[in-house]
């Protein structure tokens with residue numbers, strides 16, 4: 001995956017690096033070293049307390065004015081979305097491996113208001129599976 005990702009960001013090699021980490025905090029990123037902290041379909045795998053710690057840690061990574069960009073599985077709001085989510089959650093509770101360990105979560109409660117100003121919180125549904133996408137700006141007061 002590191003090789004593949006390295007090839008994909010090849011055209012932007014002067015400003016993109018691929019690092020391999022075991023996921024433990026702190027991540028190998030200097031403070032203020034990036035424009036964006038992006039986590040797509042990762043927080044929905046983590047224990048809620050750990051996911052909160054990741055978001056807390058993430059505040060250090062972007063430059064002033066930088067952004068937090070998150071996407072995760074979430075609870076469906078439409079009728080079909082709610083049915084699929086309930087079924088998914090039921091499978092996850094009994095046999096999490098069958099759904100890759102992912103379960104629906106809400107992103108906003110993980111994001112401290114003192115650290116991030118939420119710019120956008122969007123729901124997306126595809127094939128009955130619902131996702132939440134959040135973009136937040138880094139607050140300078142922490």
Ligand SMILES: C[S@@+](CC[C@H](N)C(=O)[O-])C[C@H]1O[C@@H](n2cnc3c(N)ncnc32)[C@H](O)[C@@H]1O
Nearest residue numbers: 001021022023024038039040041042043045046
């Ligand atoms: C569904 S993939 C998402 C990959 C990518 N973010 C994307 O959207 O295409 C989930 C990723 O979470 C990583 N992961 C699993 N447990 C993790 C942990 N405890 N800390 C950090 N990453 C973890 C997995 O290695 C995997 O790369």
